[in-house]
Structure formats: C-alpha cells, structure tokens
Amino acid sequence: MTIRVLVVDDSSFFRRRVSEILAQDPLLEVIDTAANGREAVEKVKTLRPDVITMDIEMPVMDGISAVREIMKVSPTPVLMFSSLTHEGARATLEALDAGAMDFLPKRFEDIARSKEEAILQLQQRVRAIARRRPRVASPRPASTLSSLPSRTAPVRAPAAAFSRPNAGEPAQPVVAAERRSLPRRSGKSYQLLAIGTSTGGPVALQAVLTRLPANFPHPIVLVQHMPGTFTTAFAARLDGLCQIRVKEAEDGDVLRPGHAYLAPGGRQMMFEGRPGAARLRILDGNDKVNYKPCVDITFASAAKVYGGKVLAVVLTGMGADGRDGARLLKEQGASVWAQDEETCVVYGMPQAVAKAGIATESLPLPLIGEAIVHEMAG
Incomplete structure (x- = not known):
C-alpha cells in the first residue's frame, strides 16, 4: 500500500523537485501539491493524505499556522522544510510544537554528503513518519515529588504524543493511553x-x-x-x-x-x-x-x-x-x-x-x- 503525500511550498520549482524525488520511491505517491498554507488545509480535508511536506515561509498562510490548523481539522504527520538559519531554527521549533513530527533542511546538500544520500534521507523520513498519527495528549498532574522546590516557571505538559492507529482508521484526536x-x-x-x-x-x-x-x-x-x-x-x-x-x-x-x-x-x-x-x-x-x-x-x-x-x-x-x-x-x-x-x-x-x-x-x-x-x- 503506497503512502500518499501532499507537497506544500510556494515555490513551483521546489514542489516539482520534492515531488520528483518522492516519486522515485515505489512506496510513495504524491497525490497533489499546494502553494500556500490555506490551500494545504483545504486539500487535507478532501484528500486525506498520509503525510504532508510543508514549507515554513509562504504567502496567504505560513507553514506554522497551517500545521496548527491541520492538527485541529485532520491531524496528519507533517515533515517541515527549514532554512539553516537562527530564525529558521526558531520557526521550525514552533512548527514542531504546533504538531509537526520532523524537519529537514531545505537545501538538501546540507543533510548529506551526496545527492543520492540526500534523496534517500528524504524518502526515509517520509516513510518513517507515515507510520504515526498525531494524537492529543492527556494532561499529567504535577510530579509526585512535590517536596522538591522548583523555578518560578510552571511545569508544562507535552504538547503532543503519538500512537499507532488501527489499519484504515482515520486520524482523530484521542487521549493517549498511559502506563500509570x-x-x-x-x-x-x-x-x-x-x-x-x-x-x-x-x-x-x-x-x-x-x-x-x-x-x-x-x-x-x-x-x-x-x-x-x-x-x-x-x-x-x-x-x-x-x-x-x-x-x-x-x-x-x-x-x-x-x-x-x-x-x-x-x-x-x-x-x-x-x-x-x-x-x-x-x-x-x-x-x-x-x-x-x-x-x-x-x-x-x-x-x-x-x-x-x-x-x-x-x-x-x-x-x-x-x-x-x-x-x-x-x-x-x-x-x-x-x-x-x-x-x-x-x-x-x-x-x-x-x-x-x-x-x-x-x-x-x-x-x-x-x-x-x-x-x-x-
């Protein structure tokens, strides 16, 4: 069974490049592309892809906002593409906090020593995150060791947890099961x-x-x-x-x-x-x-x-x-x-x-x- 991918980027060149790379893997199928975050959100609702590749900086709706919206309407594994700059790093971390599962540098030569290795890494990452569905985590109480003093900032529960859906089950927000x-x-x-x-x-x-x-x-x-x-x-x-x-x-x-x-x-x-x-x-x-x-x-x-x-x-x-x-x-x-x-x-x-x-x-x-x-x- 192929993994259905939606490619999102405002650059037609990059959309084409990513689509061509993914198409080389017989397990991956690019079902459509989107030029901005708003278009991506609408296509996710109708196409129900297994994985989304997402740029961060786009017109109409940026990648971080799109990830947040997608996690509300139809939680889907998202792989972000980011620039290797300080601002790019901060934006990528925000996208991960919003629900994206992983990221890769937008310049493929920054992640591998050869073109072939970079292609393989992208394909592997998409296949890997396709096996998971984002789920809503249940809040946990404060640590049982309350006698230990803390800094003034409160403990924050994790933003998301992940669990495996049943075969053919659509991704829906649920409370993650926890060992007590x-x-x-x-x-x-x-x-x-x-x-x-x-x-x-x-x-x-x-x-x-x-x-x-x-x-x-x-x-x-x-x-x-x-x-x-x-x-x-x-x-x-x-x-x-x-x-x-x-x-x-x-x-x-x-x-x-x-x-x-x-x-x-x-x-x-x-x-x-x-x-x-x-x-x-x-x-x-x-x-x-x-x-x-x-x-x-x-x-x-x-x-x-x-x-x-x-x-x-x-x-x-x-x-x-x-x-x-x-x-x-x-x-x-x-x-x-x-x-x-x-x-x-x-x-x-x-x-x-x-x-x-x-x-x-x-x-x-x-x-x-x-x-x-x-x-x-x-």
Missing part, C-alpha cells in the same frame, strides 16, 4: 543523566525535561541529532520552558547539578576529569562518523568517566545510534532505559537498545520524566 505506575526504584547511586534522541526528539525532550525540578541533584547531558544552527535556538527554547537550566554545551563547561547541556550540532560531546568534577570537551570529531553529535560517542565517554553511576535514556529516533554506547554503560553497571514503541515517532534507536537486551525499562513518553525523578532524586 512508575518502575520500582533500583536503589543505585547516580552522578549523571544522559539522554540521546533523533527524529521526534525535540518534542520528546521537552516532554521529559519539563518534568524535572529545578533542584534536580545531578547534571544532565542531551544528544539530539540536529544541525548546529538549531541547537543554539533549541537549548534557549528548552531553558525557557523548563525548571532546570538548559544551555548549548561549550568546551570546558563544568557539569553542575540541575543543569542540562545540549550537544552542539555538527560536533561531538565528551567528558574529561572525574565524577563530581567533570568537564565537557566539545570536539570536531571524525568525519567518518555518521552523526554529529553522536549518542554512541557521548555515552561511551560517560562510561569511561562515570562508570556505572549513569542513567542513560534513549528516546525516539531513526537508526541505532546509542546502542553501542549504551552497551558500554551497561557493562559498567549503569542503568539504561528506552522509550516504548507506542509513543515513539520512530521506534528505531529505542528498539535497537531494547532488542539488544540492554534496556531494563521500556517506558511511555509521558511517564519518563517522572520516572527519572523517582529513580534519581526520590
């Missing part, structure tokens, strides 16, 4: 929380990190597959939403409790020193490594410095980055958790960890933040 019980505390002693993610990660990280209190007792490192111009804006966005402090990691940063350090796009994040007095090293890394930043590299470095005193969490993402690093952490006695399949945008990275027998817990996204606090600060 927290996993039993292991009793381990921790000194670091490490989280790795990719496709779907910006929304997932927001859902997890907004559950952590300001006095969270350990430092946090975050690895999100994302271009360099995006990580600066993403860290600033998270810092404004969370009770903990969030910043883009810099070389020489001293790790502090209650602070999260986001690996800068295009570079690798590692550790040096000893637990309690560790610093971050931000390096260019090897060009042969597929991901910059790479979850495996950061996790492996954490295993060397922190040993078993790490809780590593692998969230939604395409591929298997994080599996090898998580294995090294597990061998040192660290705890490894994975996001469950039903709440992932793409069940790739968590599945790799779970199938390898590395993860001790497989948890739904709405519960992960609270479970982290219960395990590490309870």
Whole structure:
C-alpha cells in the first residue's frame, strides 16, 4: 500500500523537485501539491493524505499556522522544510510544537554528503513518519515529588504524543493511553543523566525535561541529532520552558547539578576529569562518523568517566545510534532505559537498545520524566 503525500511550498520549482524525488520511491505517491498554507488545509480535508511536506515561509498562510490548523481539522504527520538559519531554527521549533513530527533542511546538500544520500534521507523520513498519527495528549498532574522546590516557571505538559492507529482508521484526536505506575526504584547511586534522541526528539525532550525540578541533584547531558544552527535556538527554547537550566554545551563547561547541556550540532560531546568534577570537551570529531553529535560517542565517554553511576535514556529516533554506547554503560553497571514503541515517532534507536537486551525499562513518553525523578532524586 503506497503512502500518499501532499507537497506544500510556494515555490513551483521546489514542489516539482520534492515531488520528483518522492516519486522515485515505489512506496510513495504524491497525490497533489499546494502553494500556500490555506490551500494545504483545504486539500487535507478532501484528500486525506498520509503525510504532508510543508514549507515554513509562504504567502496567504505560513507553514506554522497551517500545521496548527491541520492538527485541529485532520491531524496528519507533517515533515517541515527549514532554512539553516537562527530564525529558521526558531520557526521550525514552533512548527514542531504546533504538531509537526520532523524537519529537514531545505537545501538538501546540507543533510548529506551526496545527492543520492540526500534523496534517500528524504524518502526515509517520509516513510518513517507515515507510520504515526498525531494524537492529543492527556494532561499529567504535577510530579509526585512535590517536596522538591522548583523555578518560578510552571511545569508544562507535552504538547503532543503519538500512537499507532488501527489499519484504515482515520486520524482523530484521542487521549493517549498511559502506563500509570512508575518502575520500582533500583536503589543505585547516580552522578549523571544522559539522554540521546533523533527524529521526534525535540518534542520528546521537552516532554521529559519539563518534568524535572529545578533542584534536580545531578547534571544532565542531551544528544539530539540536529544541525548546529538549531541547537543554539533549541537549548534557549528548552531553558525557557523548563525548571532546570538548559544551555548549548561549550568546551570546558563544568557539569553542575540541575543543569542540562545540549550537544552542539555538527560536533561531538565528551567528558574529561572525574565524577563530581567533570568537564565537557566539545570536539570536531571524525568525519567518518555518521552523526554529529553522536549518542554512541557521548555515552561511551560517560562510561569511561562515570562508570556505572549513569542513567542513560534513549528516546525516539531513526537508526541505532546509542546502542553501542549504551552497551558500554551497561557493562559498567549503569542503568539504561528506552522509550516504548507506542509513543515513539520512530521506534528505531529505542528498539535497537531494547532488542539488544540492554534496556531494563521500556517506558511511555509521558511517564519518563517522572520516572527519572523517582529513580534519581526520590
């Protein structure tokens, strides 16, 4: 069964280019195109596509407004195209918050080392998000650990969760099913929380990190597959939403409790020193490594410095980055958790960890933040 795609962009050249690329995949069918957000909203109502590719800057109605409207009238997986600028990053993050599932740079040469690789990435992303339908998340109560003081900003519930529909079922807003019980505390002693993610990660990280209190007792490192111009804006966005402090990691940063350090796009994040007095090293890394930043590299470095005193969490993402690093952490006695399949945008990275027998817990996204606090600060 083919995946039906609606291509939305005000440039006729770009609409044609994207359509031609998608048409090369026998599993993908471009059913129509739209030149602005308003036209896209109307066509979604009548055509019911499986996936939408969406530009951000368009006349009549921009891409962010169109995504919000589409999520109200007919929730559909959306892949955004963005410029690799600071303003483009901020707009893309707004689109993800509005309900879009993923994004790609509009200049395909920015995402791959060859034309063939760029084509394959676009096709893979469209196929991956087509397997999910946006759903409306149920609000969660405040953390059970209310005795821990917080910053003045309130905890914000995640804007969206994802679940798989039955075959042939139209996408309709429903309350996401949630596991209600927290996993039993292991009793381990921790000194670091490490989280790795990719496709779907910006929304997932927001859902997890907004559950952590300001006095969270350990430092946090975050690895999100994302271009360099995006990580600066993403860290600033998270810092404004969370009770903990969030910043883009810099070389020489001293790790502090209650602070999260986001690996800068295009570079690798590692550790040096000893637990309690560790610093971050931000390096260019090897060009042969597929991901910059790479979850495996950061996790492996954490295993060397922190040993078993790490809780590593692998969230939604395409591929298997994080599996090898998580294995090294597990061998040192660290705890490894994975996001469950039903709440992932793409069940790739968590599945790799779970199938390898590395993860001790497989948890739904709405519960992960609270479970982290219960395990590490309870």
